[in-house]
Amino acid sequence: MSNYHIKHLEEYFQVYRKSVRNPEGFWEEVAEEHFLWRKKWNSVLEWDFSKPEIKWFDGAKLNITENCIDRHLSIRGDKTAILFEPNDPNEPAEHITYLQLHERVCRYANVLKDQGVEKGDRVVIYLPMIPDLAIAVLACARIGAVHSVVFAGFSSTALATRINDCGAKMVLTSDGSYRGSKTIDLKGIVDDALEQCPEVKSVLVTKRTGSEINMKEGRDQWVQPLLDKAYADCSPEIMDSEDPLFILYTSGSTGRPKGMVHTTGGYMVYTAYTFKNVFQYKEEDIYWCTADIGWITGHSYIVYGPLANGATTVMFEGVPSYPDFGRFWEVVQKHKVTQFYTAPTAIRALAKENLDFVTKYDLSSLKVLGTVGEPINEEAWHWYNDHVGDKKCPIVDTWWQTETGGILISPIPYSTPTKPTYATLPMPGIQPALMDENGKEIKGNQVDGRLCIKFPWPSIARTIWGNHERYKDTYFSAFEGKYFTGDGALRDEVGYYRITGRVDDVIIVSGHNLGTAPIEDAINEHPAVAESAIVGFPHDIKGNALYGYIILKETGEYRNRENLAKEINQLITEHIGPIAKLDKIQFVPGLPKTRSGKIMRRILRKIASKDTSNLGDTSTLLNPEVVEQIMKESL
Ligand code: PRX
Numbered sequence: 001m002s003n004y005h006i007k008h009l010e011e012y013f014q015v016y017r018k019s020v021r022n023p024e025g026f027w028e029e030v031a032e033e034h035f036l037w038r039k040k041w042n043s044v045l046e047w048d049f050s051k052p053e054i055k056w057f058d059g060a061k062l063n064i065t066e067n068c069i070d071r072h073l074s075i076r077g078d079k080t081a082i083l084f085e086p087n088d089p090n091e092p093a094e095h096i097t098y099l100q101l102h103e104r105v106c107r108y109a110n111v112l113k114d115q116g117v118e119k120g121d122r123v124v125i126y127l128p129m130i131p132d133l134a135i136a137v138l139a140c141a142r143i144g145a146v147h148s149v150v151f152a153g154f155s156s157t158a159l160a161t162r163i164n165d166c167g168a169k170m171v172l173t174s175d176g177s178y179r180g181s182k183t184i185d186l187k188g189i190v191d192d193a194l195e196q197c198p199e200v201k202s203v204l205v206t207k208r209t210g211s212e213i214n215m216k217e218g219r220d221q222w223v224q225p226l227l228d229k230a231y232a233d234c235s236p237e238i239m240d241s242e243d244p245l246f247i248l249y250t251s252g253s254t255g256r257p258k259g260m261v262h263t264t265g266g267y268m269v270y271t272a273y274t275f276k277n278v279f280q281y282k283e284e285d286i287y288w289c290t291a292d293i294g295w296i297t298g299h300s301y302i303v304y305g306p307l308a309n310g311a312t313t314v315m316f317e318g319v320p321s322y323p324d325f326g327r328f329w330e331v332v333q334k335h336k337v338t339q340f341y342t343a344p345t346a347i348r349a350l351a352k353e354n355l356d357f358v359t360k361y362d363l364s365s366l367k368v369l370g371t372v373g374e375p376i377n378e379e380a381w382h383w384y385n386d387h388v389g390d391k392k393c394p395i396v397d398t399w400w401q402t403e404t405g406g407i408l409i410s411p412i413p414y415s416t417p418t419k420p421t422y423a424t425l426p427m428p429g430i431q432p433a434l435m436d437e438n439g440k441e442i443k444g445n446q447v448d449g450r451l452c453i454k455f456p457w458p459s460i461a462r463t464i465w466g467n468h469e470r471y472k473d474t475y476f477s478a479f480e481g482k483y484f485t486g487d488g489a490l491r492d493e494v495g496y497y498r499i500t501g502r503v504d505d506v507i508i509v510s511g512h513n514l515g516t517a518p519i520e521d522a523i524n525e526h527p528a529v530a531e532s533a534i535v536g537f538p539h540d541i542k543g544n545a546l547y548g549y550i551i552l553k554e555t556g557e558y559r560n561r562e563n564l565a566k567e568i569n570q571l572i573t574e575h576i577g578p579i580a581k582l583d584k585i586q587f588v589p590g591l592p593k594t595r596s597g598k599i600m601r602r603i604l605r606k607i608a609s610k611d612t613s614n615l616g617d618t619s620t621l622l623n624p625e626v627v628e629q630i631m632k633e634s635l
Pocket residue numbers: 250296297371372373374375376397398399400401402403423485486487499500501502508511512513
C-alpha cells in the first residue's frame with residue numbers, strides 16, 4: 001500500500017485511518033518518499049490552536065522550485081510543463097518544457113535579484129493568465145521572495161490596498177490583457193494604484209497586447225530586455241520549511257482583506273499529495289484547471305501541485321464564451337485534456353447554451369472532472385456528468401478554501417462513489433467536525449452544523465500578514481481548539497459531507513468570495529448614501545448575486561434613482577472590481593435592526609430570496625414597521 005497514491009475505496013479507508021491515528025507518521029512518510037529536501041526536519045509537527053501556532057517539518061531546508069522543476073529535468077526535461085492556450089484560438093499554443101521552464105524561471109529570478117529583491121521581500125504580481133505569471137511566481141519562490149498575486153480583475157484601489165498591506169516595493173505586470181473580445185489596460189490600473197503606494201520603487205512590465213502605455217522614468221522597465229541579458233541559471237535559495245512562500249488575500253466578513261500567509265514545506269507536501277490523488281494524475285496526462293492564478297485554486301492546482309508531480313498543466317488565458325460557448329470543449333479536444341477542473345458558475349453558464357457547443361467536440365480524452373469554489377447544484381452536476389463526462393468521468397466536488405491551501409474534502413476518483421452536490425469524504429489527515437451553536441460537537445450521521453477541522457494539516461495558512469490576532473479571532477475563537485471554516489455542512493447517513501454555504505457575512509458570487517463590509521464601505525462613500533446593507537440571493541448562473549438595501553440621506557438631491565444606482569455600481573467597481581457589482585438595488589427608508597443596533601441580515605436575506613413565509617420573530621426589532629415596507633417594495 002502506498003500512502004501517496006490511493007487506488008480504491010478500501011485503500012482510502014486504510015490510508016485514512018492510518019493518517020488519523022498517527023498524522024505525524026503519515027505525513028513524514030509522504031514527505032520523505034516524494035520530495036527533495038536539502039535537510040530533513042527536526043520535528044514533523046508542532047501545534048497549538050490556542051495561540052495559534054502551527055509548524056510542519058520544522059528545521060527542514062528546501063526550495064519548492066527544485067521540487068517543481070529541477071528534480072524533473074533528468075527524467076522529463078523535454079516534457080511539457082506548462083501548456084499555454086492563448087485567448088485567441090488562432091494564436092498558437094505554447095508548450096513550455098521543464099527544461100525551458102527552468103531556464104525562464106532562472107532568468108526571471110536573476111532579474112529580480114538584479115533589481116534588488118532579496119529573500120523575504122514581498123513582490124506583488126498583477127499579471128494576466130500568460131506564462132510570465134507562472135514564471136514570475138516561481139522566480140519569487142526561487143530566490144525566497146514572498147509573492148502576492150493579485151487577481152488582474154481587481155480595481156486599482158483593491159490593488160493599492162494589497163500592495164500597501166504587504167509592504168511590497170516591486171510590482172510585476174503587463175501592458176494589458178486580453179479577455180475574450182476585450183483588451184484591458186492593466187498598466188493603467190497599476191499606474192493609478194501606485195499613486196497611493198509610495199513604497200513601490202520598481203515595476204517590471206511584460207509585453208502582451210502591445211497597447212500604448214505610460215512608462216514612468218526611473219520606476220518602470222520592460223522585462224524582456226532584462227530577461228535577455230540575465231544569466232540562464234540561478235541556484236535556488238535554501239529556505240526553511242516554515243519560511244513564507246506567498247501571501248494571498250481573501251475577503252473577510254468585516255474590514256480589510258486578509259493576507260493569508262502560506263509557508264513552504266507543508267504547503268508543497270499537501271498540494272502535491274492532493275493533486276496526485278484527487279485528479280488521479282498519471283505521467284502522460286494533460287491536466288487543465290480553468291481558474292486564474294490570482295486565486296488559491298490557481299496557486300495550488302495550476303502551479304505548485306501539478307509541477308511538484310511533474311505534470312503537464314494547461315494555462316488558459318481566455319474565457320469560456322469566446323469566440324463562442326464551445327471554447328472550453330474545443331481546448332479539451334485540441335490538447336486531449338484528461339482532467340478538467342472548473343467552477344460551478346462556468347458549468348451553469350455553459351449549460352444554458354445550445355448543447356451543440358459541447359457535442360461537436362471529441363471529449364473522449366477526459367477521465368476526471370472537477371468543481372471548486374461554491375456548492376454545485378444538482379442540475380449543473382448532471383449536465384456536467386452527462387454531457388461533458390459522458391457518464392464515464394467521476395466528478396470530484398472539491399471543498400476547500402484560500403486558508404486551507406489545498407483540497408480538504410473530495411471524492412477520490414474511481415475509489416469514492418460520487419453523489420451529486422456532495423464533496424463526500426475528507427482527505428487523509430483531515431479531521432472534520434460539525435459543531436452546534438453552543439460549541440458542542442455533533443456526533444453521528446444525518447446531522448448538520450458548522451464545519452470545523454480538529455487537527456492541523458500541512459497546508460493550513462499560518463497567519464494573516466501583519467495581524468496574528470485577527471487570524472486567531474477569525475478562525476480559532478468561535479470553537480475552542482478547532483479551526484472554524486465559516487461554512488455550514490451536513491453529514492449524510494454514510495458520513496458524506498455536503499457543504500451548504502457560508503454561515504458568516506461572506507457571499508460567494510460566481511465562485512468569488514466577497515465580504516459584505518468592503519462593499520458597503522464603497523457604497524457609503526457616495527454622498528447621497530446614509531447607510532447600506534448587502535446580502536446574497538440565489539442566482540441561476542452566479543450561484544449568488546448581490547442585493548443592496550440602501551438608505552439615502554434626506555437632502556432631496558439625487559431624484560433620479562436609476563442614475564444613482566449606476567453611480568453606486570461604478571463606485572463598487574472602482575473600489576473592488578466589477579465582480580462585486582450589485583444585481584439589485586432597493587432604496588429603503590430604514591434597515592431592520594436589533595435593539596443593540598445590529599442589522600438583521602437574516603431578514604434582509606429572506607426578503608431578497610423571496611422567502612418571506614417565515615421571517616421569524618420581528619417584534620424584538622427596534623423598528624419592526626420597516627420590514628413591512630421593505631417587503632412591499634422589494635424587487
Ligand atoms: O464556502 C466555501 C466555498 O468557497 C469558500 C472558500 O472560498 P475561497 O477561499 O475563495 O476558495 C475557493 C477555492 C478553494 C468556502 O469557504 N467552497 C469552496 N469549494 C466548495 C465551496 N462550497 C461548496 N462546495 C465546494 N466544493
